Amino acid sequence: MTTCLRSVIVAGMDTNNAASKLEALGNPTRLSLYRLLVKAGHAGLSVGACQQRLEIAQSTLSFHLKALTQSGLVTQERQSRTLICRANFDLMNALVGFLVDECCADERCQAQTPDAA
Amino acid sequence: MTTCLRSVIVAGMDTNNAASKLEALGNPTRLSLYRLLVKAGHAGLSVGACQQRLEIAQSTLSFHLKALTQSGLVTQERQSRTLICRANFDLMNALVGFLVDECCADERCQAQTPDAA
DNA sequence: GCCACATATCCAGTTTTATAGAATTAATTG
DNA sequence: CAATTAATTCTATAAAACTGGATATGTGGC
Numbered sequence: 001m002t003t004c005l006r007s008v009i010v011a012g013m014d015t016n017n018a019a020s021k022l023e024a025l026g027n028p029t030r031l032s033l034y035r036l037l038v039k040a041g042h043a044g045l046s047v048g049a050c051q052q053r054l055e056i057a058q059s060t061l062s063f064h065l066k067a068l069t070q071s072g073l074v075t076q077e078r079q080s081r082t083l084i085c086r087a088n089f090d091l092m093n094a095l096v097g098f099l100v101d102e103c104c105a106d107e108r109c110q111a112q113t114p115d116a117a
Numbered sequence: 118m119t120t121c122l123r124s125v126i127v128a129g130m131d132t133n134n135a136a137s138k139l140e141a142l143g144n145p146t147r148l149s150l151y152r153l154l155v156k157a158g159h160a161g162l163s164v165g166a167c168q169q170r171l172e173i174a175q176s177t178l179s180f181h182l183k184a185l186t187q188s189g190l191v192t193q194e195r196q197s198r199t200l201i202c203r204a205n206f207d208l209m210n211a212l213v214g215f216l217v218d219e220c221c222a223d224e225r226c227q228a229q230t231p232d233a234a
Numbered sequence: 235g236c237c238a239c240a241t242a243t244c245c246a247g248t249t250t251t252a253t254a255g256a257a258t259t260a261a262t263t264g
Numbered sequence: 265c266a267a268t269t270a271a272t273t274c275t276a277t278a279a280a281a282c283t284g285g286a287t288a289t290g291t292g293g294c
Contacts, residue, residue, distance in 0.1 A: 015145055016145050019142070019145040019148040021143075022139050022140075023139075023140065023143030023144065025136070025216075026137070026138075026139035026141070027136055027140065027252085028132055028133050028136045029252085030136075031132055031139065032132055035132070035216075035218075038216075038217070038218075038220050038221070039219050039220070039221070040223055041220070041221030041223055042221070043223060046270085048269090048270065048271080051271095056253090056254090057255080058271070058272085059253080059254055059255075059272080059273080059274095060253055060254060061271090062271065062272055063252075063253080063272095065271095078261090080262070081260085081261055081262060081270055082269090083270075083271070089220075092217070096213050096217075099152075100155070100213075102152075103156075103206075104155070104158030105156040105158070106158055106160060107157075144281090144282085146282090164240075165241080168241095173284090174283070174284045174285080175240095175242085175284085176244090176284055176285075177283055179242055179243080180242095180283080180284095181282090184281095195291090198240055198291050198292065199239095200240075200241070
């Protein structure tokens with residue numbers, strides 16, 4: 001149905017912005033962590049729960065988690081002693097949108113943007 | 118309409134695979150290059166044309182282009198003396214699909230996968 | 235075969251990541 | 265305030281990425 005899939009909105013995203021987010025996801029440990037949170041959905045997971053599942057050193061997890069939260073792809077909410085982590089789905093959608101933005105702008109393409117130059 | 122957008126197929130993608138592709142896109146220079154090719158669509162662009170637009174050293178472009186082609190995100194076709202580069206849209210779709218795969222598997226979600234565990 | 239063109243590889247140097255043990259901060263409970 | 269739990273920061277080290285100048289390779293024309 002969609003060749004260039006363009007069904008999401010690109011909101012306030014530029015190249016450097018998007019690159020830093022993709023870089024955050026471009027590490028096996030961080031991607032595993034992110035996907036763990038994607039699966040967990042709105043409920044999220046505590047840092048400790050993530051550590052148990054990923055089986056990596058605490059400091060290593062903290063290092064990668066920091067990268068994901070700083071990029072905005074993961075949000076955190078304190079619940080007394082534990083920190084709940086959640087995937088930021090809106091940002092993911094914006095990122096995906098950016099990747100396919102202006103897809104085939106110089107060509108005919110089934111899924112052209114209405115506002116493409 | 119879709120909260121977790123899941124309209125593409127995840128084909129032969131695993132975490133390490135996806136991470137290496139995301140890493141390839143997670144650099145401003147490479148992301149600019151990739152988006153240049155996305156805009157160019159099926160017609161693609163020669164390496165020289167990319168260099169003119171990006172204004173970086175030849176060796177630097179070659180370095181980044183190699184990363185993109187090795188990851189499979191960009192394909193190349195020789196036309197006599199020039200190399201035409203094209204974005205691999207199918208792989209991009211697979212990558213996006215992987216990112217949102219099993220989205221909210223542990224939660225109710227509008228766009229659940231039919232085969233999710 | 236030689237020359238011009240298009241692109242890749244080699245080779246530094248510099249900067250950035252990734253890892254994890256040890257120490258530290260922060261929040262809760264008694 | 266001492267003890268406990270949860271998570272981060274400090275520190276060091278090894279590995280990898282990024283850059284661009286110089287050089288090499290492949291391609292086509294004369």
